[in-house]
Amino acid sequence: MKHWINQHTLVWRLVLARTCRNKLATLLIWTVIGIALCLPALLYVIIDNLNQLAGEVKHEPQISIFMKLDADKTIVDTTKSRLEKHAGIGSLQFVSKDSAWKQMQDDALTDNIATNLKQNPLPDAFFIQPKDHAPTAIEQLQHELQNWEGIEHVLADADWAKRLYSILELGKKAVWVLSGLLGFALVTIIGNTIRLQILTQREEIEVSKLIGATDGFIRRPFLYAGALYGFGGSLVALALINGIITIFNLSVADLAELYGSSFILALPGWQISLGITACAVTLGWLGSYIAVNRSLARLNPH
Amino acid sequence: MIRFDQVSKRYPGSDEALRNVSFEIAQGELAFVTGHSGAGKSTLLKLMAAIERPSAGTVLIGNQNVSKLRPRIVPYMRRKFGLVFQDHKLLYDRNCFENVALPLYINGVTGQEAAKRIRAALDKVGLLGKEKAMPITLSGGEQQRLAIARAVVSRPAILIADEPTGNLDETYAAEIMALFHAFRQVGVTVIIATHDAHGISNIPGKMLHLDHGRLTVS
Structure with missing residues (x-):
């Protein structure tokens, strides 16, 4: 157990040291991931808000x-x-x-x-x-x-409500499609970044393998790095979403006032924030897993 | 300890690197693998260290058949060996201490216990004062000794060295050979590949001479 903890702290320290060494590059990747995540998340938050607004309208046709x-x-x-x-x-x-x-x-x-x-x-x-x-x-x-x-x-009077619902339904589908596409992009971005890291650490991987490192041992720092990219990206995404919605709200409040309403867009709650973070970490992990496995297969002497 | 039985090795698209090689090395023995370059010395060592698999025949390491090992087991098999590579394979982005630390970390030894063993290994090869130095600042002989320190730090039962004195002048070469001899005396099985037959003539040990992939003296 102690060894296990030791090894994992050692790997984290190694990954964090590498991250600190490449501050600018890491920040850039975080931003790219953040923007990719922020697009579907922002659309989701807006649709969710409109949905709640529409929910106040009676759905029963009259x-x-x-x-x-x-x-x-x-x-x-x-x-x-x-x-x-x-x-x-x-x-x-x-x-x-x-x-x-x-x-x-x-x-x-x-x-x-x-x-x-x-x-x-x-x-x-x-x-x-x-x-x-x-x-x-x-x-x-x-x-x-x-x-x-x-x-x-x-x-x-059901017509306009129906139209609104179909538009929201369409919006929800758009969120899913956009999430799928950008999720794929995310896996690719992180996978590619990790692939470049693997190339620079090729010697280390080769030597480690020759002196008896398991694939898991070699994979671990890259998986952690991938997850860290995802985590950093999700932080950037959350900052962007909150910032953008706050700016939107200045105009939304003006607009809503014209209609005698006090409606403003709600900021994403902790469930959505946690969801975005979990998604990003998982995708980061997945991206680097694919990248490392492809490189390991190429390096394997057998 | 190590037994080759009718072992052949053929790389895809080339001639047989080894043909029908059979020999045995007992525990605690010192063996030299000699022969001209391209005779199959490196291939022989790779087969021993489970880095390559034989095309035919069986390689037994401590009663385990290397060619029948499941891929998951191979890394654990390799930990039994200390390997000194022809090109050192040192990692130039980290200092001496961290280079020697690598096999221990792979074995799950960390912290104080690891530091103690790393310093002991560096001390044995005479590099204790240079643990913070980067490998690139070391001389050829020192780099070779660093590679040896890394090979022995996890106290392997078998030490395999490929041309450990290849690029060194005679005094350094003698130093390195003395080092291997010292390991042998504490019970480690030592196998050394060398093309330099003069340097080893005064050291008692088993001779395996390869000629175009065939074993001529055993």
């Missing part, structure tokens, strides 16, 4: 039915009973023009608009939730209702 302004009570009542009997409708909510008018007057935001109006401009309205959420079914229902007597306008 159809709003506005009656004609001159529709009298009998027509409204017939429409109500027809709607209640309709097989395609799940739930129904009626808002009369008077209650809508009262609500408008009570609401502080719309209060001064209401006081400037002489009479109630609002129609009677129904809000229904269709049973079938499929876009085609909703559209069909919308068309059907549009032709009923006394109905002015039928509005299906």
Whole structure:
């Protein structure tokens, strides 16, 4: 056990000494890895934020039915009973023009608009939730209702929410594709860096092998170096992401204020930060493992 | 300790480097492998040290068949040997102390225990005062002695040296030979390949003379 710890501390000390000797080169590689990691991570954080924003919007599609302004009570009542009997409708909510008018007057935001109006401009309205959420079914229902007597306008408000969801869905796929590509790039970058290191330490590897070093012994410092590259890269990536989002937020806050919202992009939490770090370390390890194994196979006398 | 039985070695695309070589070296023996350059001396040593595998025949090291060793076991087999290479194979990016430390680290010996053994090995070859020196600043003879220190630091049972006196003048060469003789006297099996038959004529030991891959005197 003591030997084991000794050997590993020895390897770490060797790797750290090499890293310190090539400060500038190490820093450059960290930056390259950091930028490669930061792109998909940044996209993920933004999509995640938008997702949460969209989550506040009710996902259930709703159809709003506005009656004609001159529709009298009998027509409204017939429409109500027809709607209640309709097989395609799940739930129904009626808002009369008077209650809508009262609500408008009570609401502080719309209060001064209401006081400037002489009479109630609002129609009677129904809000229904269709049973079938499929876009085609909703559209069909919308068309059907549009032709009923006394109905002015039928509005299906699910469209924009659906579009937003599909865009977010697309965004998520983009994150995966980008992560895959840049992950591959990362393995290649680190693998190549390690390959160059192996070339400069070729003699040492050869001698070590001749005097009885196992492949594991030879591999170890390179694996640690690869993992260290990944770790350093993830630190750079996290710094970049936090910096970029903070800068973005200055503009996002301005924009959100125009819409009367206090929305800002959230910084990545510890789970995401840890995830990025773990990913980078694993990819670094993997990259150097592949590089060392290829070199060992070439060096093997057998 | 070491037994060759009808051993042949052929490298891909060339003639047989060794043909039907059979001999035996007992524990604690001193053996010289002689012959002109290209006679197969280095190949013979590589076969002993499990660096190469025979094309035919069997190589037994302490009752283990080298050609049947699983690749995972080979590194552990090699640790039984102290190797002195023809071109030293010193690492020029580290000092003498660290050069000698390498086999110990491979064996998992570190810290104080390692330092003690490294200094003992350097002392034995007369380089104790130079542990912080870089190998490039040493003379040819000193570099050779450093290579020997590295070969013996993990106290191997068998010491194999390929042309250890190749580029040295006579006084240095005699010094090095005396060193090997001293190891032999403490029970280490020593095998030395040399093309210089004069330098060894006054040292008692087994002679293995190679001529175009064949063993002529045994």
